[in-house]
Amino acid sequence: MTLVVTGRITRARVPELCAELERLLALSGRSAAPAACDLAGVVRPDLSAVEAVARLSLTARRAGGGPLRLCAVPPELRTLLELVGLADVMDLPGFADGP
Template sequence: MEAPHPAVLVVSGHLTRDAVPRLCADLEDLLAGSPAATAVHCDLSGVVHPDLTTVEAIARLSLTARRTGAPGLRLHGTPPELRALLDLVGLGSVMEDVSAPHPPPTAPGTRTAGTSGPRPGSSGGP
């Protein structure tokens, strides 16, 4: 008996808000046609100019997959800009790109954001 294959959804181009319901419907059709699929692989390598609409589309696709019984999305080929947006809105750890893992987080003592010195306009002391 052959092992079930994942369902594969390819997302490309610049996504608009009007395209999101169609993408979700396409995913529902894909899953209805592949009832033995154990996962949904979402190929994002063709996405251009990702923005918050793209993030919304991915979140809604993940919800659609789960609603239809799949465990969610496994992202592939996520452009760096989109990966940064997913991290920014708190979905980076939930929506891992299995084809290009994130670098491990840095320890708190090695972070460089912020400042420890006085800021212009501040008194600089307590």
Template sequence: MSSADHAGLTSMSLEAPDSAEHPVLVVPAPLTFADVPLLCERLRALYGAGVDEVVCDLAALGRADLAAVEAVARLRLTARRAGGRVRMRNAGAGLVALLELAGLGVD
């Protein structure tokens, strides 16, 4: 992965909790397949710290592609394996369409 690709992940952040008091994991752009394990690691760390639900903000993903679909699928699987819940928010129309096509719809 080039340093340009990795730059998005270094800016990934946790926002202040939303109104439901759940931490928000911001998924950065650009996103590549190589970035997905780090996203899952950060999600696992939140569950390990005692969080039971995390909101993943997908607003930065202006481009709907298979890396974004992979990230959503892996984040959901990570949450399930950790016994937690994950909600996706701010997905663009293109990403929503791809997720629905893949049978993953946005909750």
């Protein structure tokens, strides 16, 4: 089950995205496969996008979907996640913690 996020993420969109993820998880029956979030189409990520990723991760865990796997994370968003310290707690492909 993959939630595809495109466009600009504003604070106003965050509850909509969480509701969509909850809906997808309910439809999938919370299968053994972890929920995924495809972020390839996100443009001009800022702290609202970071908030969205954090809240989507919490939504997935609370709904029984396990950890949220992030896919195709734009470099700008990856940098923001690293700066705020979320890259090491998110399922972020290619992130190595420390030396």
